[in-house]
Amino acid sequence: xxxxxxxxxxxxxxxxxxxAISMPIYQAATFRHPGLGQSxxxxxxxxxxxxxxxxxxxxxxxxxxxxxxxFASGMAAIAAVMQLFRPxxxxxxxxxxxxxxYRLFATLGAANGLKFSFTDLTDLDALTGNITPTTxxxxxxxxxxxxxxxxxLEAIIGIAKRYGILVIVDNTFFTSYxxxxxxxxxxxxxxxxxxxxxxxxxxxxxxxxxxSEELGEKLAFIQNVAGAVPGPLDCWLLLRGLKTLAARLExxxxxxxxxxxxxxQHPGVxxxxxxxxxxxxxxxxxxxxxxxxxxxxxxxxxxxEMVPQVLEKxxxxxFAESLGGVESLITYPETQTHADVPEEARRRLGINExxxxxxxxxxxxxxxxxxxxxxxxxx
Ligand code: PLP
Numbered sequence: 001x002x003x004x005x006x007x008x009x010x011x012x013x014x015x016x017x018x019x020a021i022s023m024p025i026y027q028a029a030t031f032r033h034p035g036l037g038q039s040x041x042x043x044x045x046x047x048x049x050x051x052x053x054x055x056x057x058x059x060x061x062x063x064x065x066x067x068x069x070x071f072a073s074g075m076a077a078i079a080a081v082m083q084l085f086r087p088x089x090x091x092x093x094x095x096x097x098x099x100x101x102y103r104l105f106a107t108l109g110a111a112n113g114l115k116f117s118f119t120d121l122t123d124l125d126a127l128t129g130n131i132t133p134t135t136x137x138x139x140x141x142x143x144x145x146x147x148x149x150x151x152x153l154e155a156i157i158g159i160a161k162r163y164g165i166l167v168i169v170d171n172t173f174f175t176s177y178x179x180x181x182x183x184x185x186x187x188x189x190x191x192x193x194x195x196x197x198x199x200x201x202x203x204x205x206x207x208x209x210x211x212s213e214e215l216g217e218k219l220a221f222i223q224n225v226a227g228a229v230p231g232p233l234d235c236w237l238l239l240r241g242l243k244t245l246a247a248r249l250e251x252x253x254x255x256x257x258x259x260x261x262x263x264x265q266h267p268g269v270x271x272x273x274x275x276x277x278x279x280x281x282x283x284x285x286x287x288x289x290x291x292x293x294x295x296x297x298x299x300x301x302x303x304x305e306m307v308p309q310v311l312e313k314x315x316x317x318x319f320a321e322s323l324g325g326v327e328s329l330i331t332y333p334e335t336q337t338h339a340d341v342p343e344e345a346r347r348r349l350g351i352n353e354x355x356x357x358x359x360x361x362x363x364x365x366x367x368x369x370x371x372x373x374x375x376x377x378x379x
Pocket of ligand 1: 073074075076098100101141145170172173191192193194204205206322
């Protein structure tokens with residue numbers, strides 16, 4: 001089956017007793033035991049719930065992994081992965097990364113004795129130069145957030161395998177529909193399922209898919225012990241979101257390319273970051289390692305004074321944090337998603353006061369263009 005078919009079919013036929021096409025929401029905290037020492041397979045919903053299990057197994061098979069695990073948020077998923085490491089362990093992390101992940105590593109991770117090097121992972125020499133005897137993992141986003149850098153997964157995985165270290169990919173921006181890190185040899189894939197997987201800006205959740213049984217066992221233990229699980233309704237919303245993932249991404253990425261070209265030509269715009277533009281440094285690599293360019297783009301307006309005006313004048317595109325939903329959203333990384341990244345690091349990376357990040361939704365692309373056009377006037 002092609003991936004688009006597998007996506008639509010998630011959950012179908014799982015509820016054998018009723019034949020329900022949509023996986024039912026088992027809104028139960030606990031399950032009655034048939035007798036002493038007996039179980040229906042479900043005991044208590046933190047440890048396992050049928051709706052969550054349908055989601056976890058679907059994600060595992062969609063991603064080509066060995067085990068899928070659902071969490072209460074993307075950050076809960078990444079925090080669970082962080083629990084795999086011990087004081088003194090060193091992780092290499094891409095320097096351009098979601099600000100919340102940076103904050104988790106720099107605060108709670110560091111307080112627990114973990115060491116992090118935030119490195120430009122497009123520079124493979126810098127990567128190799130930063131590997132130490134205590135390095136245990138490389139944590140990558142590609143495209144990166146918000147500057148849309150494309151990181152060479154095959155090269156990174158090759159280096160990691162030589163040194164015996166794990167590769168963890170945050171696949172939130174592309175999802176397994178566009179990019180398949182586990183099949184390339186990565187060890188773990190993490191998601192903010194709040195984004196494209198849920199797809200409707202109505203649920204906060206996270207997912208981890210493990211490339212080995214061993215990692216699956218360890219993370220299932222952490223999931224149950226630490227307990228940051230999503231509720232059954234949230235799991236059902238994610239199952240429903242998955243069904244339309246292919247259609248949504250195809251539509252949204254076509255619109256994103258349209259808008260990237262429009263912004264690239266606009267006199268009020270200094271720079272556009274979108275891997276689908278031939279001038280983007282990661283364009284060829286993106287074509288090689290992914291099935292598309294996604295629907296996220298960032299752009300710099302000519303002056304910082306334009307930012308409040310653009311954000312206030314946009315009518316269809318909402319000024320709101322998050323991404324990957326049917327509604328187009330625009331964010332200002334400087335004060336929102338990346339406010340916790342130190343200013344010096346933001347400036348070095350190119351996250352400046354003129355940068356806006358756009359998540360292209362499913363509205364008509366011409367309407368979105370017209371909205372941007374009127375908000376950017378008089379330029
Ligand atoms: N990873 C990426 C790439 C994100 O953009 C986000 C949130 O914006 C997260 C992880 C965190 O996910 P959540 O907000 O679901 O906790």
